[in-house]
Amino acid sequence: MFPTKALLSLLLVALATVDATPLKRDTGKATLSFAAKVNARAASNIAAADRARAQQMRQAASKGKRAGATSFSITNGAMDYTAQVGVGSPATEYTLLIDTGSSNTWVGADQAYNPTSTSEDTGNTVSVSYGSGSFSGEEYTDTVTLTSGLTITQQSIGVATTSEGFEGVDGILGVGPTDLTEGTVSNTDEVPTVTDNLYSQGTIGADVLGIYFVPASESNSNGELTFGGTDTSVTTGDITYTPLTTTEPASYYWGINQSIAYGGTTILDETAGIVDTGMTLSTSGLMLFTDAFSQYESATGGTMDETTGLLTITSEQYDNLQTLTFNVGGTSYDLTPNAQIWPRSLNTALGGNADSIYLIVSDIGTASGSGLDFINGYTFLERYYSVFDTGNSQVGFATTSYTDATTN
Ligand SMILES: *[C@@H]1O[C@H](CO)[C@@H](O)[C@H](O)[C@H]1NC(C)=O
Numbered sequence: 001m002f003p004t005k006a007l008l009s010l011l012l013v014a015l016a017t018v019d020a021t022p023l024k025r026d027t028g029k030a031t032l033s034f035a036a037k038v039n040a041r042a043a044s045n046i047a048a049a050d051r052a053r054a055q056q057m058r059q060a061a062s063k064g065k066r067a068g069a070t071s072f073s074i075t076n077g078a079m080d081y082t083a084q085v086g087v088g089s090p091a092t093e094y095t096l097l098i099d100t101g102s103s104n105t106w107v108g109a110d111q112a113y114n115p116t117s118t119s120e121d122t123g124n125t126v127s128v129s130y131g132s133g134s135f136s137g138e139e140y141t142d143t144v145t146l147t148s149g150l151t152i153t154q155q156s157i158g159v160a161t162t163s164e165g166f167e168g169v170d171g172i173l174g175v176g177p178t179d180l181t182e183g184t185v186s187n188t189d190e191v192p193t194v195t196d197n198l199y200s201q202g203t204i205g206a207d208v209l210g211i212y213f214v215p216a217s218e219s220n221s222n223g224e225l226t227f228g229g230t231d232t233s234v235t236t237g238d239i240t241y242t243p244l245t246t247t248e249p250a251s252y253y254w255g256i257n258q259s260i261a262y263g264g265t266t267i268l269d270e271t272a273g274i275v276d277t278g279m280t281l282s283t284s285g286l287m288l289f290t291d292a293f294s295q296y297e298s299a300t301g302g303t304m305d306e307t308t309g310l311l312t313i314t315s316e317q318y319d320n321l322q323t324l325t326f327n328v329g330g331t332s333y334d335l336t337p338n339a340q341i342w343p344r345s346l347n348t349a350l351g352g353n354a355d356s357i358y359l360i361v362s363d364i365g366t367a368s369g370s371g372l373d374f375i376n377g378y379t380f381l382e383r384y385y386s387v388f389d390t391g392n393s394q395v396g397f398a399t400t401s402y403t404d405a406t407t408n
Contacts, residue, residue: 028205029228032147034083034098081223081277083173086145087157088116094170098225100254100277100388103180103193104128105173106135106158109166113159118143124186126158133165139185144194150227152197175209177390179252195227195390204228207391211277213382215407217343235385235398242329244393247272250372254388256328256395258374260292262299263322268292273374275386275395286361286380289373293363302359308350310342311359318357333397336404339383343408
């Protein structure tokens with residue numbers, strides 16, 4: 001299913017390295033930088049992988065189960081966003097995928113867990129499946145160091161005894177809503193996330209996570225996770241908040257209500273969907289339900305490319321591309337034409353042609369009304385700073401210097 005590890009390491013193209021001194025500390029918050037790299041595991045039809053994740057997220061709810069206990073695709077995408085996280089004392093460094101669409105933090109996929117004096121086996125088992133990947137093992141508590149000065153004691157973490165689909169990374173830093181951990185660990189109701197524990201242990205002043213993505217095509221594509229607040233040095237406007245949606249299954253995730261227009265014409269009436277950095281791991285990172293996608297497809301004139309699963313357009317059609325507008329709680333967020341295309345410098349990482357232009361909007365695979373009708377993935381999040389506010393049950397967005405940048 002996946003290439004061997006040796007082949008993979010040859011294929012991985014590192015676009016950035018982790019900043020050696022990532023901590024910036026204000027009162028009650030701290031910032032950790034993370035790296036983006038192209039993941040060549042994704043070299044065929046990533047739109048299909050995105051679709052699989054969306055479908056699994058919906059199915060989780062229709063079966064009456066929380067999604068954390070079931071499956072969706074996480075590792076099959078074109079981009080990996082990873083952070084270096086220390087576990088134990090002295091700490092061993094692990095490379096963990098950052099995911100707002102799941103909430104268990106775990107290690108041991110690639111590099112084995114190295115227990116130290118702070119490691120405690122809880123005796124409970126853990127199991128999470130992500131569609132194309134999964135892990136199961138033993139639940140421990142241990143000291144987790146996100147970056148110097150940002151340390152959690154007795155964080156509940158999974159230690160994989162078996163895992164599949166995580167070649168080249170050691171596990172996941174799960175920063176989704178806490179309820180996604182329900183049913184994942186034996187004898188346990190919910191597992192507090194790293195953000196929850198930073199807050200309950202008094203390290204940060206609010207149960208809030210701010211995320212800053214830098215477009216993957218930038219030479220320094222490091223992003224930032226700010227625990228406990230937001231980093232106003234990278235936002236260029238106010239953060240506008242919207243309440244989490246009450247519509248299931250979007251409400252299990254970072255779900256919001258939103259409508260979408262293309263060139264001023266509404267293609268999606270207000271409906272529920274999610275904001276998902278797990279989609280950062282997939283290519284398109286922006287999915288619309290089938291009816292809206294069909295309208296987008298005909299309005300742009302795009303044709304389906306079988307290799308990548310993405311729409312491709314001519315340069316003339318690119319010149320005519322209109323703004324895609326997301327309306328969230330009365331505020332409009334525009335995606336410029338340039339923000340709607342996959343970075344051309346990275347076309348070949350998808351198995352695409354260097355000279356083609358691919359659109360990053362893809363089909364979620366079902367008709368509207370599913371309760372999860374869109375996914376605002378990394379292509380949206382690299383244009384707008386995002387804030388995941390557990391304490392106040394809301395999500396916020398703000399413009400950055402990349403909102404209107406021509407980087408693709
Ligand atoms: C979101 O949309 C649903 C369905 O229209 C509605 O019931 C709900 O009140 C809206 N707002 C929130 C915050 O869920």
